[in-house]
Amino acid sequence: MLFSSRLTSLALTIAVVIGAPLAQAAGAAPAAAPAATAPANAANIKAPLPLDELRTFAEVMDRIKAAYVEPVDDKTLLENAIKGMLSNLDPHSAYLGPEDFQELQESTSGEFGGLGIEVGVEDGFVKVVSPIDDTPASKAGIEAGDLIVKINGTPTQGQTMQEAVDKMRGKIGEKITLTLVRDGGTPFDVTLARATIQVKSVKAQMLEPGYGYIRITQFQVKTGEEVGKALAKLRKDNGKKMSGLILDLRNNPGGVLQSAVEVADHFLTKGLIVYTKGRIANSELRFSADPADASEGVPLVVLINGGSASASEIVAGALQDQKRGILMGTDTFGKGSVQTVLPLANDRALKITTALYYTPNGRSIQAQGINPDIEVKRAKLTAEADGDNYKEADLLGHLGNGNGGADKPTTKAKAGKARPQDDDYQMNQALSLLKGLSVTRGN
Known part of the structure; x- marks a missing residue:
């Protein structure tokens, strides 16, 4: 009994x-x-x-x-x-305890309680890579290169970077004391209070006049909005419509489905973006583009690799099927499933796979991934010094230009400012392709 x-x-x-x-x-x-x-x-x-x-x-x-x-x-x-x-059940379904659930919420929202420091590890110590503007760290005068030797009196040497980060994150408003060493000097303490830190998932810049670059690190709640702002800023910085744009989705693990739809919609003016199919009725969804075109139809190259997963593959698949951009790089990860987070009692949750998603042409990416239109594997760029070459204009007694143009003798190239494309072979190839397209189109 x-x-x-x-x-x-x-x-x-x-x-x-x-x-x-x-x-x-x-x-x-x-x-x-x-x-x-x-x-x-x-x-x-x-x-x-x-x-x-x-x-x-x-x-x-x-x-x-x-x-x-x-x-x-x-x-x-x-x-x-x-x-x-x-x-x-599958590799992506999981039971989330309070800490895991909170971490997932922070990851998708891009907000957490912290100090605003990007850190790394050097010689066993936690090193400040960069303080984020307008955060407690930057306001307290913490500088790039500072070593964090103690957190609330506990030495950081021997700790992993994640362990140190976990200790610096926490309840908003709570005070924390960091012991820093700057330029090998005497350790000093800085006490600061945690605040809400907003991590941006989008970075943008002009690579060269006419050619822009947008990098998405993951798909958070505000990523679609951030990409819209990035496109507007690049247009303003260039002073006119751009000649080409690189959208970098490499090593982007995915994130929020709705954000992926919003990002794709910035580049599409009609047609299907993605649809999902599952076992229950409300898991079957269809997302289509609206007529607005934030990208102004700019020629587009999308960089992908084996670290591009889930939401990244939704964007890449939509742009490829709609012939809106050229995919360059290597095959993507192949995660074509949708997870739904179902909150439980006591700050716990279930993350459970509820659907598969399909590209506009009906392709399921699950366990297959997306193939690039142009395969470009990673490679190391090495600049070679120019030899002692001479031009016609260097020769004594050379004839002048019959059309009256000025002579162009050999000049030694000046060392210019380092650019992202100089050390990134895939980005360099994408930029070269866009320039070629611009020449053939007469832009």
Whole structure:
């Protein structure tokens, strides 16, 4: 009788874990027809539970509690069981504890409580790469190159960069003391309060007159808006419509589906961007472009590689299918599934795969990826010094130009300012392609 009571309790626990997310998913999508989702939910709740497996589950739990080398409480065992339930579905479904759930929210929103420091590791110490403007770190006078030797009195030497970052992040308004060493001098303390830090996912600049560059590091909630602003700024900096643009999606792991749609829409004026198909009605969505064209139809090269995944592949696939841009680089990662985050009680959540997405032409990228239009693998650029070459204008007694043009003798090239394309072979090739397109089009 005691065993039967325990089994009933476990069965109810498992039923709540399965049923609650379904109810929340239905509530989160009021536009979906209730009639389409209610029968499925009812069927899931009323389906008979496999009693033999539940008996085995309860028996295993009892054996672990009785015989494992160290005491294990019920909460730990049940949480581990839930994690196992999700982890065996596919690589992207997971049970998120409070810390993991908060980290996911910060990643997709681009906001977190911190100090505003980009850091790296050098000789075992945490080093400031750059303070972010208008953050507690920049206002406190922290400089690039400073070594962070202690955080709240605890030495950082031997810690991983992630461990140090975790200690510097935290509750907004809370104070933290960093012990810094600058230029090998005497250590000094800086006390500052954490604030909301906004990490931008988009970087943009002009590579050369007429040719712009936009890099998206991941797809956050505001990425679409940031790309729109970047396009407007590049247009302003160039003074007129650009001759070409490079959109860099390399090593972009993805992110928010809606942001990927917004980014693609900045370059498209009509047609389908992406559609999703799943088992439940509200997982089937279609996204189409609106007529506005923030990019002004500028010739476009999209850089991709094996680190371009998920939302990056949505953008690349849409631009490729719509013949809007030329994809250059190497094959993408091949993550063609959509995950939905379903909040649970106690600041926990389920991240569960609910659909597959398809490009406008109906291609599923899952486990295949997107092939570039022009394959360009990574390579190291090495500049070679010019030899002692001479031109006609260097020769004594040379004839002048019959059209009256000035002579152009050999001149030694001056060392110019380093440019991103000088050390990036794929970017260099993309820029060369855009210049070639500009010449053939007479721009």
